[in-house]
Amino acid sequence: MKAAVCERYGPPEVVQVREVPTPVPADDGVLVEVMATTVNSGDARVRALRVPRGLKLAMRLRLGVTEPKHPILGFEVAGRVEAVGAAVTRFQPGDRVVASRGFDFGCHAEQVTVAEHGAIARIPENLTYRDAVALCFGGTTALTFFDLGKLAEGETILINGASGAVGTMAVQLAKHLGAEVTGVCSGANVELVRSLGADHVIDYTAEDFTRNGQRYDVIMDNHGNAPYKRVRDSLAPGGRFLMVIGGLGQMIAATRQKAVVSAGEGDSQMTADGYRALMALGGEGAMKAVIDSVVPFAQIVEAHRRVDGGHKVGSVVVTVGPDG
């Protein structure tokens, strides 16, 4: 099979599409023919070893000291089950699924294996592979943080970085949960964020939300320029700060601040339950995929370039198989 292989940390050009052995499913494994995947901000961070301040050593130990431990990147796929191991009972060839191997990556490939009881869920009939995969990265992140931060109906939430993969899903999920949503993005994306359901949208080039006197029950930072110490006066009493991105100093400080919510790998809803929830929301139209661009697999380097720009709108989808 073909896979996008990244054997050293560096710019988009370190990624090369080439032949590698096709994986074989274990007895409890499911082999998925990949139709669509994404290059997301997590993939680009790993490829470039571009991590928040103070975390480089920890990330090298986690991801590979001198080169990526898992040279085929990619967090998620949408595809068709091609074969199953002898002990698999829940899936069969032909099923349409989304799946992830979490931090074992491996999704930038024509085929991928996932454990039957791992992060895999069926795609509803009314969702295309592209739409299904575009819901995954931002959707599971929003689910994870809203769950940890206990976002409740009737609360107010400000989402900084509302037009990226995480932000577009967070706006929609927060509205679905019954919150009053304020999105923050650049002027070019104001209308999009409003169309996703945001009640208010702030153009960060025209207004600093930390100086407008408003207070919110929850503030989510998806960009990294709104740390707790900058936004704490914009939190209502009992408010929570969702630190989707933050450096080592912020993480250490967070352990002393009750209001700060961060997530470890064990909290991630990149799980079967998380994907089932997202596919249900997508199927019933409560969450819509937001796709920045669609790039053929052979040009996956272009997808990495687009993600590196830091201003994609929603997800960059990479089409792999014939139905992608």
Ligand SMILES: NC(=O)c1ccc[n+]([C@@H]2O[C@H](COP(=O)([O-])OP(=O)(O)OC[C@H]3O[C@@H](n4cnc5c(N)ncnc54)[C@H](OP(=O)(O)O)[C@@H]3O)[C@@H](O)[C@H]2O)c1
């Ligand atoms: N902790 C976790 O578990 C977890 C999970 C997923 C992602 N993340 C991290 O979350 C971050 C967001 O991921 P993503 O995939 O959504 O990234 P993305 O798609 O690249 O989106 C970036 C967002 O940042 C906005 N932005 C850029 N400059 C800004 C500024 N000065 N002020 C406010 N917003 C600004 C962009 O809006 P405009 O284009 O309108 O400027 C866009 O909405 C990444 O750093 C990623 O690594 C963490």
